Amino acid sequence: MRLFSRNVLPAAVTVLAAALVSGVLALRGDDGGDGGGRAPAAAAGAAAVRLDRPGQLLFRQGGTGPDAGRLAAVGLAGPPGALAVTSPRARTVTGLSCVRVHAAAGTGVCLTVERKAVAQTYVELLDDAMKRTHLFPVEGSPSRAQVSTSGRMVSWTTFVAGHSYKSRDLSTRTGVFDRTTGRLWPDLEKFKLVQDGRRNWAADLNYWGVTFTRDDDRFYATARTKGTTYLVEGRVSDRTMRTLRSNVECPSLAPDGRRLAFKKATGNPVSPWRLHVLDLRTMRETPLAEPASVDDQAVWIDDRTVAYGRVRGSTTDVWAVPADGSGTPRRLLENAFSPAAIR
Secondary structure, X not given: OOOOOOOOOHHHHHHHHHHHHHOOOOOOOOOOOEOOOOOXXXXXXXXXXXXXXXXXXXXXXXXXOOOXXXXXXXXXXXXXXXXXXXXXXXXXXXXXXXXXXXXXXXXXXXXXXXXXOOOEEEEEEEOOOOEEEEEEEEOOEEEEEEEOOOOOEEEEEEEEEOOOOXXXXXXXXXXXXXXXXXXXXXXXXXXXXXXXXXXXXXXXXXXXXXXXXXXXXXXXXEEEEOOEEEEEEEEOOOOEEEEEEEOOEEEEEOOOOOEEEEEEEOOOOOOOEEXXXXXXXXOOEEEOOOOOOOOOOOEEEEOOEEEEEEEEOOEEEEEEEEOOOOOOOEEEEOOEEEEEEEO
């Protein structure tokens, strides 16, 4: 299947667009074929946000006001390890509604839901000027999204069953898209997983929380089977993964490529997770100074700091904490979620 072209005849555009909206457009799967749709329309009300301007924090607007749920941006400034929002009230709010957002190197991803008789989730890809370049209908409720450092690779996770990573009936769907080649892998469960030197054929395998290395081929993610979660390392080029260690969820690779921020299950039902950083050379774990349970895929705002969403009543705020286990958490932004620092 070919990507949508901006030069397709109007009649063909109408037919293809209708197929997308109805959610019946077939996407080629794990054979690595082309997938997705290209549309010329700009993201609705994209305002003055650009994804190629460093020194910004992109996020999903929280709260209960008219802008709740919309993609927004605010300025970042300060020395390494002490970046701060320049003016919390000076938010640029777009007209694009997203449940989960992320961006890097002029590429953005927005997981959005069309509310109708049967809700439909879409993966919307954006260029540096916030114009839509691709739109994929996907199954499930939005959970995670990430763009590789170069802007080439995009990944997302949805809940197909269950609405929490604590759920016994959890079922996820994780996809990957290569913007350069146009190849789509809609389900990591089609990849080969090697555990303890042998192929794992378990029917209950689920994956989530992909994060890419700088070569845009190798990645880390979470796998779960038989009630245990694992950190896996994979390669898109040969569609293989291998387990590295247990009890690592929602990994996020540091800019230096040598550390992973992740959430670790505590076994405490009142406070299920604790943020940690893993040194990939020594496999040493460092618990971070955030005492609250954080159910998020943390992001790095610089080499020394990770940011994440933390629930406060009926809303969520963006917090940051040093990546070496020192210091104390600090609130970067109220009524915000799904942060992404454009460095």
